[in-house]
Amino acid sequence: MPHRPKRVAVTSPQTRLAHLRGRARGRWRVPRLDPDDAERAAVLYRKQRGQGLLALVAGMAALAGLPLVFAAWPALDEVRLWSIPLSWLMLAVLPYPTLAALAFWQLHRAERIERR
Amino acid sequence: MATLVSVAAVMVVTLLIGLHGVAAMRTTSDFLVASRRVSPLLNSAAVSGEYLSAASFLGVAGLVVRDGIGALWYPVGFTAGYIAMLILVAAPMRRSGALTVPDFAEARLASPGLRRLSAAVVLVIGALYLVPQLRTAGLVLSTVSDLPYWVGVVIAGVVVSATLALGGMRAATYVQAFQFLVKLLLFIVPAVWLVVVVGPQVRHAAVHPVEFTRFPAETAVEFQVGVTLTLSEEVTVRSPDGTEAVLGPGEVPVAAEQTLVFPEGAPVPEVAGGGVPGGERWHRPLLNLSDYGYPLLATLAVLTATALGTMGLPHVLMRFHTSPDGRSARRTAAFTVALLGVFYLFPGVYGVLGRVLVPELYLSGVTDTVVVALPSQVSGDWVGVLMTTLLAVGAFAAFLATSVGLLLVISGAISYDLLPGGLRRLRITVLLAAAALVLLALPSAPLAAGMLVTWGFTVAASTFCPLLVLGIWWPRLTKAGAVSGVLAGLSSTLGAIAAALFGPPLEGWQAILITQPAPWTVPLAFATMVVVSLRGQAPPWSRTAMLRLHLDEPPRSDPPNR
Numbered sequence: 266m267p268h269r270p271k272r273v274a275v276t277s278p279q280t281r282l283a284h285l286r287g288r289a290r291g292r293w294r295v296p297r298l299d300p301d302d303a304e305r306a307a308v309l310y311r312k313q314r315g316q317g318l319l320a321l322v323a324g325m326a327a328l329a330g331l332p333l334v335f336a337a338w339p340a341l342d343e344v345r346l347w348s349i350p351l352s353w354l355m356l357a358v359l360p361y362p363t364l365a366a367l368a369f370w371q372l373h374r375a376e377r378i379e380r381r
Numbered sequence: 382m383a384t385l386v387s388v389a390a391v392m393v394v395t396l397l398i399g400l401h402g403v404a405a406m407r408t409t410s411d412f413l414v415a416s417r418r419v420s421p422l423l424n425s426a427a428v429s430g431e432y433l434s435a436a437s438f439l440g441v442a443g444l445v446v447r448d449g450i451g452a453l454w455y456p457v458g459f460t461a462g463y464i465a466m467l468i469l470v471a472a473p474m475r476r477s478g479a480l481t482v483p484d485f486a487e488a489r490l491a492s493p494g495l496r497r498l499s500a501a502v503v504l505v506i507g508a509l510y511l512v513p514q515l516r517t518a519g520l521v522l523s524t525v526s527d528l529p530y531w532v533g534v535v536i537a538g539v540v541v542s543a544t545l546a547l548g549g550m551r552a553a554t555y556v557q558a559f560q561f562l563v564k565l566l567l568f569i570v571p572a573v574w575l576v577v578v579v580g581p582q583v584r585h586a587a588v589h590p591v592e593f594t595r596f597p598a599e600t601a602v603e604f605q606v607g608v609t610l611t612l613s614e615e616v617t618v619r620s621p622d623g624t625e626a627v628l629g630p631g632e633v634p635v636a637a638e639q640t641l642v643f644p645e646g647a648p649v650p651e652v653a654g655g656g657v658p659g660g661e662r663w664h665r666p667l668l669n670l671s672d673y674g675y676p677l678l679a680t681l682a683v684l685t686a687t688a689l690g691t692m693g694l695p696h697v698l699m700r701f702h703t704s705p706d707g708r709s710a711r712r713t714a715a716f717t718v719a720l721l722g723v724f725y726l727f728p729g730v731y732g733v734l735g736r737v738l739v740p741e742l743y744l745s746g747v748t749d750t751v752v753v754a755l756p757s758q759v760s761g762d763w764v765g766v767l768m769t770t771l772l773a774v775g776a777f778a779a780f781l782a783t784s785v786g787l788l789l790v791i792s793g794a795i796s797y798d799l800l801p802g803g804l805r806r807l808r809i810t811v812l813l814a815a816a817a818l819v820l821l822a823l824p825s826a827p828l829a830a831g832m833l834v835t836w837g838f839t840v841a842a843s844t845f846c847p848l849l850v851l852g853i854w855w856p857r858l859t860k861a862g863a864v865s866g867v868l869a870g871l872s873s874t875l876g877a878i879a880a881a882l883f884g885p886p887l888e889g890w891q892a893i894l895i896t897q898p899a900p901w902t903v904p905l906a907f908a909t910m911v912v913v914s915l916r917g918q919a920p921p922w923s924r925t926a927m928l929r930l931h932l933d934e935p936p937r938s939d940p941p942n943r
Binding site for chain 2: 295296297298302303305306307309310313314317320321324328329332333335336339341342345348349350352353355356357358360361362364365367368369371372375376379381
């Protein structure tokens with residue numbers, strides 16, 4: 266008998282997810298971890314928590330700090346760079362590269378923690 | 382007219398893709414997705430494509446015209462949301478294997494009750510997020526054509542639900558990623574063109590705001606919603622058919638769907654609930670929320686809601702599951718921050734130019750249309766028409782991308798979590814949900830866009846944010862704690878929204894804490910969850926259930942083609 270490949274339904278990821286959700290409503294099982302995995306997970310959890318807190322504090326300081334700077338130094342509205350008020354540039358442009366840099370720093374650190 | 386035709390073309394193409402999606406579009410591109418693992422960069426373009434909604438495309442620029450430069454804090458918060466997602470949620474959520482927050486709730490805490498509660502919260506967030514989308518789509522349609530607002534909203538609702546019920550073009554990561562590029566181009570090209578052609582005078586005026594006190598030329602103002610104007614002196618206005626009327630002084634109600642022509646040099650009336658464009662508060666880089674004062678509080682309130690709410694948006698969370706593992710989910714979140722940053726450099730350009738060229742929009746009570754209104758002010762020839770068309774098409778693409786994804790999540794929550802049923806049930810649910818949302822959107826045209834946009838985020842920030850953050854990082858979270866925290870966050874936020882809509886008018890900081898309640902509802906939800914959990918006892922497997930989320934996958938040794 267010739268070998269016939271198994272037929273596979275090809276659907277969109279979201280349809281697949283929806284079907285999975287419909288089917289996967291089985292019984293809930295008590296989560297288990299191998300002792301080795303549990304140990305590694307505990308170490309990763311502690312390190313990621315430390316790094317995450319650091320990044321979170323840095324992000325919050327940057328985000329909440331900028332409005333405080335604007336409130337404390339209204340004179341920034343009068344300083345102009347290429348005839349645009351400096352405070353406008355600090356709000357419309359500055360946050361995005363800063364956030365992107367923070368994102369890549371956090372990504373780098375989080376991946377380094379997981380390196381084996 | 383050309384613009385309306387193009388928007389109609391976009392809608393027809395969307396419908397056709399929906400119709401043929403099952404056979405052609407979906408299979409091909411998903412075949413690609415299935416056989417070649419989706420790279421984080423591609424996936425983050427898809428996430429951004431789904432995330433950039435009509436509120437980002439049109440709403441932010443409109444808010445800048447209305448409330449001032451400080452409105453640019455909204456996109457900062459929208460972007461910062463992905464930082465919070467990256468740090469706290471992306472990888473563990475992917476590793477949990479849960480597809481939605483209701484799934485996560487059941488996997489982490491083994492509580493079917495919490496699952497149903499989370500599904501109900503998905504409905505609330507989805508509705509609060511979709512209503513402003515429908516509103517903006519309706520406003521744009523009624524701007525580029527002569528249709529009244531309600532027809533625009535109904536058409537938008539029909540297109541979205543028909544697309545989804547007929548098969549849903551969605552899905553394919555490639556389609557979404559392509560959508561992001563389209564939106565980016567359709568937003569940036571007209572912006573650059575506008576800045577170049579407006580000329581040095583307008584450019585100078587754009588960065589040197591002066592208060593909008595007198596009409597510099599004869600100006601026709603189209604009132605899409607009814608507003609009350611306050612006039613300091615008598616003004617003789619004309620209707621387009623030539624009849625003249627004397628308004629004021631004092632308060633003058635203006636009915637919706639009316640056009641008034643103000644003569645040159647006439648004083649600009651004031652509108653309740655907004656500062657004057659170009660005024661003292663307008664040029665400050667802090668959020669001026671409906672002229673309530675306390676700009677620092679308003680800024681931090683909006684930042685809290687948007688930055689913490691993003692991680693709870695159901696349609697975005699779903700997208701992260703196209704990533705093969707936790708590590709690439711994390712990369713996806715990081716790349717998304719960079720991609721969104723490029724897009725959000727431009728709403729401010731439209732905002733400051735709109736303040737110079739079409740400040741009268743703020744009188745009409747609805748500034749969301751400023752982006753689409755700009756090109757025709759600058760150039761009357763075919764280039765202007767072309768640019769208007771590009772922007773209208775982009776806005777509609779943005780609206781469709783977000784709305785279809787959200788409507789799918791809403792319908793999924795109803796037909797899988799709340800009332801389990803088959804695919805047929807799902808399709809009927811889509812139509813019913815869309816009809817209900819259109820009914821909600823019809824009376825919401827006069828509401829402040831800034832308020833509407835953040836409400837969905839605020840509910841997400843006060844319910845799913847504490848649930849996900851504590852569920853992922855705190856082993857002692859209990860079922861009872863999670864349920865009571867979500868209930869506390871949901872009821873307090875909905876209470877504040879009801880008070881903002883139907884309560885007595887408020888002033889000052891009370892008004893800010895009612896219209897933007899995140900600064901107190903988010904801590905309240907976190908505190909409730911922690912206190913109730915500490916009074917109970919987490920089950921013995923709780924720590925394992927949490928640690929499992931932090932265990933990285935073994936490095937892949939199998940070739941990319943499974």
